[in-house]
Amino acid sequence: MSTILGAIGMLKQTFDKYAGAEGDKGSLSKKELATLLKAEVPGLADKKEEVDEFMKALDEDGDGSVDFKEYVVFVATLAMILGATK
Amino acid sequence: MSTILGAIGMLKQTFDKYAGAEGDKGSLSKKELATLLKAEVPGLADKKEEVDEFMKALDEDGDGSVDFKEYVVFVATLAMILGATK
Numbered sequence: 298m299s300t301i302l303g304a305i306g307m308l309k310q311t312f313d314k315y316a317g318a319e320g321d322k323g324s325l326s327k328k329e330l331a332t333l334l335k336a337e338v339p340g341l342a343d344k345k346e347e348v349d350e351f352m353k354a355l356d357e358d359g360d361g362s363v364d365f366k367e368y369v370v371f372v373a374t375l376a377m378i379l380g381a382t383k
Numbered sequence: 384m385s386t387i388l389g390a391i392g393m394l395k396q397t398f399d400k401y402a403g404a405e406g407d408k409g410s411l412s413k414k415e416l417a418t419l420l421k422a423e424v425p426g427l428a429d430k431k432e433e434v435d436e437f438m439k440a441l442d443e444d445g446d447g448s449v450d451f452k453e454y455v456v457f458v459a460t461l462a463m464i465l466g467a468t469k
Contacts, residue, residue, distance in 0.1 A: 300396070300397045301424065304391075305462045307389065338385060338387065377455050
């Protein structure tokens with residue numbers, strides 16, 4: 298099994314898990330984004346204002362939620378930051 | 384363990400595995416990129432011309448190799464394509 302495709306599958310499953318909690322199953326509401334960040338990247342955005350900042354930065358099309366493409370940009374940015382430090 | 388951080392770790396390990404084969408351990412030569420694509424995403428770029436195309440598209444800074452950031456952009460694009468179809 299390809300590790301790249303495996304990792305992409307993991308990222309998609311994680312998105313679906315949190316996006317599916319309430320409302321539109323295809324995107325992350327602010328509440329779902331807060332839950333995802335707290336669980337998946339503890340310490341990155343635990344405060345409300347930090348989640349608001351992330352929402353503003355990630356919600357490129359301004360529809361009030363984070364869709365899969367916007368989520369992938371977030372994960373890619375995180376990978377670049379973490380990858381550059383190793 | 385965070386699945387997002389786990390997936391990012393898998394992506395970094397995969398990059399390091401192929402980038403470490405020869406020359407500069409921190410970037411993928413065309414040969415290393417060809418090996419990675421063949422093994423990780425079979426059928427995507429099996430022909431030489433296809434690898435050349437990918438190299439041209441991914442090597443944003445034109446230094447003749449694909450560094451980790453350029454690799455992350457490739458994986459993110461792949462995730463968006465695959466994620467959008469599920």
